[in-house]
Amino acid sequence: MIKNYLKIAFRNLGKRKGFTFINVLGLAIGIASCLLIAAYVLHELSYDQFHEKSDRIYRVTQTTETSSKNESGATTPFPVGPTLQNDFSGQIEKTVRFFDMQEEVRTILNAQTEESFRVDHFYVVDSTFFDVFSADLVRGNPKTALDEPRSAVITEEQARRFFGDENPIGKQLIFKGVEEFTVTGVMKALPETSHFQVDMLVSFNSLPELYGSREFLERWFWNPCWTYVLLKDGVAPQELESQFSGFVDKNYADREKGETITLSLQSLTDIHLYSNLDQEMEANGSIFYVYLFSVVAVLILVIAGINFMNLSTARSTERAREVGIRRVLGAQRGQLFGQFMGESMLMTGLGFLMALFLVYLSLPWFNKFLNIPLGAEVIMNGKVIAGLLILFVIVALLAGLYPALYLSGFKPVSIMHGSKSTQSGAGEKLLRKGLVVFQFTLSVVLIIGTLIVYLQLQHMQDKKMGFDQEQVVVMPITQTLIAWEFDQFKEKALKSPHITGVTGMSKILGSDRQIFSKYSPANQPDAPPTNMTLHVRHDFLETYGIELLAGRSFSRDYPADAENSILINKSMLNQINAQTPRDALGARFYYTTAEDERKPFEVIGVVDDFNYTSIKKEISPLVINLVKEGRPTVRNIEFATVKLAAGSTQNGIEDLRATWKGVNHIDPFTYFFQDEKLKEIYKSEAQMSSVSGFFTLLCILVACLGLFGLASYTASRRTKEIGIRKTLGASVPNIVALLSKDYLKLIVISNIIAWPVIYYLVVQWLQEFPYRIELGWNLAAIFVTVGIVTIGIGLLTVSYQSLRAALINPVDSIQQE
Amino acid sequence: MIKTNNLKKVYTTDEVETTALNGIDLEISEGEFCAIMGPSGCGKSTLLNILGLLDNPTEGTYQFLDYEVSDKSERERARLRKGNIGFVFQSFNLIDELTVFENVELPLLYLGMPEDERKEKAEAAIDRMNMIHRRNHFPQQLSGGQQQRVAISRAVVANAKLILADEPTGNLDSDHGDEVMKLLAELNDQGTTIVMVTHSPHDAGYAEHTINLFDGQIVQEEVEDGFHV
Ligand SMILES: Nc1ncnc2c1ncn2[C@@H]1O[C@H](COP(=O)(O)OP(=O)(O)OP(=O)(O)O)[C@@H](O)[C@H]1O
Ligand SMILES: [Mg+2]
Numbered sequence A: 001m002i003k004n005y006l007k008i009a010f011r012n013l014g015k016r017k018g019f020t021f022i023n024v025l026g027l028a029i030g031i032a033s034c035l036l037i038a039a040y041v042l043h044e045l046s047y048d049q050f051h052e053k054s055d056r057i058y059r060v061t062q063t064t065e066t067s068s069k070n071e072s073g074a075t076t077p078f079p080v081g082p083t084l085q086n087d088f089s090g091q092i093e094k095t096v097r098f099f100d101m102q103e104e105v106r107t108i109l110n111a112q113t114e115e116s117f118r119v120d121h122f123y124v125v126d127s128t129f130f131d132v133f134s135a136d137l138v139r140g141n142p143k144t145a146l147d148e149p150r151s152a153v154i155t156e157e158q159a160r161r162f163f164g165d166e167n168p169i170g171k172q173l174i175f176k177g178v179e180e181f182t183v184t185g186v187m188k189a190l191p192e193t194s195h196f197q198v199d200m201l202v203s204f205n206s207l208p209e210l211y212g213s214r215e216f217l218e219r220w221f222w223n224p225c226w227t228y229v230l231l232k233d234g235v236a237p238q239e240l241e242s243q244f245s246g247f248v249d250k251n252y253a254d255r256e257k258g259e260t261i262t263l264s265l266q267s268l269t270d271i272h273l274y275s276n277l278d279q280e281m282e283a284n285g286s287i288f289y290v291y292l293f294s295v296v297a298v299l300i301l302v303i304a305g306i307n308f309m310n311l312s313t314a315r316s317t318e319r320a321r322e323v324g325i326r327r328v329l330g331a332q333r334g335q336l337f338g339q340f341m342g343e344s345m346l347m348t349g350l351g352f353l354m355a356l357f358l359v360y361l362s363l364p365w366f367n368k369f370l371n372i373p374l375g376a377e378v379i380m381n382g383k384v385i386a387g388l389l390i391l392f393v394i395v396a397l398l399a400g401l402y403p404a405l406y407l408s409g410f411k412p413v414s415i416m417h418g419s420k421s422t423q424s425g426a427g428e429k430l431l432r433k434g435l436v437v438f439q440f441t442l443s444v445v446l447i448i449g450t451l452i453v454y455l456q457l458q459h460m461q462d463k464k465m466g467f468d469q470e471q472v473v474v475m476p477i478t479q480t481l482i483a484w485e486f487d488q489f490k491e492k493a494l495k496s497p498h499i500t501g502v503t504g505m506s507k508i509l510g511s512d513r514q515i516f517s518k519y520s521p522a523n524q525p526d527a528p529p530t531n532m533t534l535h536v537r538h539d540f541l542e543t544y545g546i547e548l549l550a551g552r553s554f555s556r557d558y559p560a561d562a563e564n565s566i567l568i569n570k571s572m573l574n575q576i577n578a579q580t581p582r583d584a585l586g587a588r589f590y591y592t593t594a595e596d597e598r599k600p601f602e603v604i605g606v607v608d609d610f611n612y613t614s615i616k617k618e619i620s621p622l623v624i625n626l627v628k629e630g631r632p633t634v635r636n637i638e639f640a641t642v643k644l645a646a647g648s649t650q651n652g653i654e655d656l657r658a659t660w661k662g663v664n665h666i667d668p669f670t671y672f673f674q675d676e677k678l679k680e681i682y683k684s685e686a687q688m689s690s691v692s693g694f695f696t697l698l699c700i701l702v703a704c705l706g707l708f709g710l711a712s713y714t715a716s717r718r719t720k721e722i723g724i725r726k727t728l729g730a731s732v733p734n735i736v737a738l739l740s741k742d743y744l745k746l747i748v749i750s751n752i753i754a755w756p757v758i759y760y761l762v763v764q765w766l767q768e769f770p771y772r773i774e775l776g777w778n779l780a781a782i783f784v785t786v787g788i789v790t791i792g793i794g795l796l797t798v799s800y801q802s803l804r805a806a807l808i809n810p811v812d813s814i815q816q817e
Numbered sequence B: 001m002i003k004t005n006n007l008k009k010v011y012t013t014d015e016v017e018t019t020a021l022n023g024i025d026l027e028i029s030e031g032e033f034c035a036i037m038g039p040s041g042c043g044k045s046t047l048l049n050i051l052g053l054l055d056n057p058t059e060g061t062y063q064f065l066d067y068e069v070s071d072k073s074e075r076e077r078a079r080l081r082k083g084n085i086g087f088v089f090q091s092f093n094l095i096d097e098l099t100v101f102e103n104v105e106l107p108l109l110y111l112g113m114p115e116d117e118r119k120e121k122a123e124a125a126i127d128r129m130n131m132i133h134r135r136n137h138f139p140q141q142l143s144g145g146q147q148q149r150v151a152i153s154r155a156v157v158a159n160a161k162l163i164l165a166d167e168p169t170g171n172l173d174s175d176h177g178d179e180v181m182k183l184l185a186e187l188n189d190q191g192t193t194i195v196m197v198t199h200s201p202h203d204a205g206y207a208e209h210t211i212n213l214f215d216g217q218i219v220q221e222e223v224e225d226g227f228h229v
Helices: A002-015 A017-045 A080-087 A156-163 A204-211 A237-241 A244-251 A268-274 A287-317 A320-328 A333-370 A382-408 A412-416 A426-462 A486-493 A540-544 A570-576 A631-636 A649-663 A674-681 A683-717 A719-727 A732-766 A777-807 A810-814 B044-051 B074-081 B100-111 B115-128 B144-156 B174-189
Strands: A057-065 A070-073 A092-099 A107-110 A116-118 A122-125 A137-139 A151-155 A172-175 A179-187 A200-203 A225-231 A260-267 A472-476 A499-505 A519-521 A531-536 A548-551 A565-569 A588-592 A598-607 A622-626 A639-644 B002-013 B016-028 B033-037 B059-064 B085-088 B162-166 B193-197 B209-214 B217-223
Touching (some): A057 A268, A080 A225, A092 A204, A116 A156, A122 A204, A156 A179, A287 A426, A287 A683, A333 A382, A426 A683, A426 A777, A486 A499, A486 A649, A499 A540, A499 A649, A519 A531, A570 A598, A570 A622, A639 A649, A683 A719, A719 A777, A732 A777, B016 B044, B033 B174, B085 B144, B115 B144, B144 B174
Parallel strands (some): A122 A200, A151 A179, A565 A598, B033 B193, B033 B209
Antiparallel strands (some): A057 A070, A057 A260, A092 A225, A151 A200, A172 A179, A472 A639, A519 A588, A588 A598, B002 B016, B209 B217
16 A cells, blocks of 8 residues: 555656756755754764863853953963862862963974974963863873973874874974973874864973073963863762852952952853853854854755645645545545645655755755865754654655645535635735735844845954054064064064055954053043053054044154153043043053053043054053063064065065074964954854855755745646636736735845844844944945845746746646646 | 637656647637547647737647737747637636635726726626526635636627637536536527637537547547538
């Protein structure tokens, strides 16, 4: 019997090849998108799960609050780790600290071959690293590898780079041309799903030697360490957290007055998706996108699924006659039921197979797009397969059940006589229309949403940075010869006609990093003791094209500038109660030195606000100070910036390289363009916007497939009517208009429903950004344009079917009955 | 008005060829009432469809109003049909979603006639078939005879010169059938050319020109009162 059903099912599908194809394709695209998103979501959720003790590992985070700032950082001072271990040995099994030497260039020299290499992910860690985290050592002993000062563990990939096929253990590596490390271990690279990546680890007790002092290791002011604790079995993190306030009171003795410090524990496996603190080790993902994409995936699936059912049921009403005849000939209800279910299962099965094929085809491309290596194994796990099977049963049942019950319940007589019973009911029609509206509303929301995300990102990158990004080249120079010989480098570089400006500064403008130092306005008791600071060399404003609102820039004509002058930004005016930039000139600031001395500084100029830190943050008050030659430069000026003449990028870079080589023969010439660096910093947003763009397209495609199917169904249902109208003189355009009108109305309604929805969502989303696009006529223009585009797409989709119906010989259509 | 020469129609389905018409030579003048008879499957409907420009012949020529139409596209045939030819079918073919009035008005709408003129003409046509009291009813609320009268109203509303009727009484009892035949005869008296397919010799009695088909060929043709043989 089953065989018989399948045979009939195959024949029926074959008879309606176009319809079958559309129906199955729509379902397949829906399921495939769902699988792709599921793969992405599972990937995101799996971060840091590979550590065997992941459920017991927590990161200590620190929030610093004063009247004027509130910073939540992922890092803590050096002593936090050991002190915690010491004070709470009952709850804490191990702690491990990570310290990033914050050097943009880490040049490692193979001591034997004198070849130099760049290393990106370089951390100084406690020897407990291998006790806490699950990282496999291929060579060396995990228990002792990081015990000795100047020990280094490198990944297999780096080992191959530095030493080729030789055994790296015991080999020497030279850091910055002076510091020597011995390789004591080779580790496997951490999986992609780790919130930090490692190329090279160095033992923590190398630090005193590297910095020539151990004093800073005991200070509670500077907080550069990522500190992780491994809790003992059965210890709840709240239990430990509740004792942190006492711990802070006891230990943070040298915190400033009015400063509140809070320590918290953050679960290791929450870091990637939930943590967005200052000083993250790497840019994290966001649970927001995980939710967003999950919702989109479910919606696409729902649309595709309902489309599928809709088309299947719509088609089946055409077969009322067949059912009637079968019943007259003696078919049982159950047999008819079986027949329809069989067809539905077959069709659903085809859809699922096609979906798997689509995933197989698009996965590499999707990976490239997202820059993550998703493999088939992400999907081919038990849970996903079980989910797919359940989904299969649900879709097959829903798609088959309605027609099966509806049609098999017909009384034969009512089908054979009178055409009324084969007509779709009013409720059914309404449902179908409602669905079209739902799909298109969703598509419109997605299109406009994607557009606005895109515009906002553009806006952030272009407009509001407040400094030039084009033709601006930045070179990391920390502890390179360039830092020592900065003036010589500058002088030589400026000889090139392609280089128009050279300056130096302490951080990349627009990056997350914040530097605070103890500049505070004089005679303002409420003012915070520290302010955000940017250390610069001469010609900073000029090179970056930052506008001076009042006063003057740092100048060589005033040799004492470095000792007694500062610039402030517009946002600082408030703090010193100045009404206009001019009022602020001459205002006095004190700088508190390490020896607690107060040195006076005078405001000589006020600059327009620019984005010192991330564009996602509001601009804060800022002090800009000039760094003079010698040791301070080497410490504070970490980047050199060069402005190239318009149109001579190539030549400019070549001249720069030559200048660099001439001054510094040790470190490789490394540079990046300011605008590209910022793009990289905001990569995850850009990536998400392209992913949502992609799924927007899919959503529209699925919706259009549904519309196409419905239009072809309507056209076929109305073939007879079309025939009659044509014998009465209707022209082809008459018929096309007749058939398309209804759908166009639905798309217009969808657009109108989508507007308030998208408006609400966009306003919410934009709230997160201090600098947002203004929503006014441009939003209206987007609404109208998207409206026209969707109507256009809908019209194309529907009119194809309508036109086909309209061009049929009337004799063929009338005879259908 | 109608002149065909060696008209052939071959249907090809699943590699089976059916010759529905096999060399029809036919001439029907303006004002004639012509009946086409013959056993089931002999090609009557096929012939009527071709005469009504709903379909093209496979072979042969067909002049409608002295204009060669056998090789014209559906678009052009549609233009010729409009306002010239009215149809009456055995199964009425009214549009279920439209009222009696709206059904009858439809051909005028497609002719682009202004609304008041349409209303006037459609009502006159419905009135002529004694259906004016039912003008706002839907087809399903009417009996078969009534539906056929509406269909005839619709066929004549645009003053068609030619009315093609395929077994117009086929679904009706003899009383209602007679009523419909009388209406057609009346139209013919007023100058409309009528070509009708029928199985009933009684209905064929209304016609002055009778054609008998068998297996797609004309086997007998009778013309009364001075019309040609
Ligand atoms: N669309 C078609 N495809 C294939 N064959 C067809 C088609 N329409 C008609 N035929 C065949 O052409 C022949 C003539 O059909 P037609 O409908 O003209 O007969 P008829 O004389 O009107 O019969 P009836 O009195 O039963 O209505 C028949 O053999 C029929 O099977
Ligand atoms: Mg027939």
